Amino acid sequence: MSTKIRVWSHCDDCHFDGLIDYSMIEGEDYDDPDSLGVMLRQDCPSCETAVNTFIPTDLYQEFLAGCQPPKEDE
Numbered sequence: 001m002s003t004k005i006r007v008w009s010h011c012d013d014c015h016f017d018g019l020i021d022y023s024m025i026e027g028e029d030y031d032d033p034d035s036l037g038v039m040l041r042q043d044c045p046s047c048e049t050a051v052n053t054f055i056p057t058d059l060y061q062e063f064l065a066g067c068q069p070p071k072e073d074e
Contacts, residue, residue, distance in 0.1 A: 003023055003024040004021055004022070004023045004024070005021070005022050005023075005063055005064065006019050006020070006021050006022075007019070007020065007022065007063045007066060008020075008066075009022075009042070011042070011044040011046060011047060011049065013044065013047055013049045013051075014044060014046050014047035014049070016044055016045070016046035016047065018045070018046070019045070020042060020043065020044055020045065021042075021043045021045070022040040022041065022042055022043075022053075022055075022063065023040065023041040023043065024040065024041075025039050025040065025041055025052065030060075035057055036056065036057060037054050037055050037056040037057050037059075037060060038054075038055055038057070038060050039052050039053070039054055039055075040052070040053060040055050040060075041053075
């Protein structure tokens with residue numbers, strides 16, 4: 001599985017709505033079906049803010065189903 005996903009989302013810092021990259025964080029368990037959610041690193045392309053953000057499990061599953069793979073040069 002890729003450690004980076006790109007989905008349509010929202011940046012709380014600059015209020016950008018668009019494709020935002022999320023990266024998996026080393027040491028996090030992304031396969032626990034009983035978890036309430038996961039921590040992902042959010043990288044906003046507009047303001048370049050990088051923050052760890054909690055994503056509820058159901059939204060994380062939507063991310064995986066609708067993600068766009070990052071371009072090869074990124």
